[in-house]
Amino acid sequence: MPSMTLALALGVNLWIVAVGVPLAVDTRWVSGPSLGAVLSLCLLAASALGLLIWGVWRRSDGILLAAFPAITFLPVALLGGGDPEARLLAAPPLAVSALSLVGYLFAACGLQRQAELQPSDVESRALPTGELPERWRRRSRVYFGLAALAAVIPLVLLWAVNLRSETVRALGRSFGPRADSVQVLLTVAVGALAFALWRAFLVGPLEAHLQQDPELTRALKAARAHARRGRPRPGFYLAVGVALAGIALAILRRVP
């Protein structure tokens, strides 16, 4: 229960910093846009709080760690960017926002951790001591590799978008004064892609492993059955056909 209260309190704190204070201090957002836009913004701000309460209640990873922070910062992202004269909302100080976000994320992770420690129907046994069998060490290597890739891929993409001089120059040439906004949009897209990759290709296999890989076991069983026939699956022939057709088309396009 203390973890739930802490996550809720720090979530509300984040909402006040990122939504409540900017909306209360700067009133240009009320007078500038149309009534529909103002009402939409109010609905967005209220839905962020609703998401927080729902996420804490359901102990949902996706809501607490991704949806709530994203929706919370959406009003500032929509109305607090661009030229200083055109901004309809004052963005909160970066240091305060960042500290509030980090504090909230730690509290949300703590809440999820506590939920995992609750007694459940899943039986747990200690691993046998001594040297691990080769197949377990091989699995560990694969999982460490996946974890490393989950860290390296977003870093490389962030470098390519924000620090690679050729990309920065190309964005400047293509978008002119709006290059900064496009760069921010690409950075957000990289973040979303990294989260999707992390969820699908790191957490997914680890969860499947915890459940003793029922899907993998079924797939291996089917693969064994196919292998006994001594022939690959139909998808193999289809892929070979597509590859050959693609190469043939590419060659034909080059023939004058």
Next chain:
Amino acid sequence: MRKYYFEGLALLLIGGSLVFFVECVSFLGKRDYVAGFLMLLVGVSMMHVGAELARLALVERE
């Protein structure tokens, strides 16, 4: 023997598919989007074929 044959072929195909992805990026850089798409298609198909052979090699190993 069959296992090593499948493993070698799978490695060759998956490694070779990377060449087509590099070519795809190169064509996209030259704004030849049709050729880039074709190279992407070939790369993905080759990777699929390599994965299928790797699966067969895995079954042979077991």
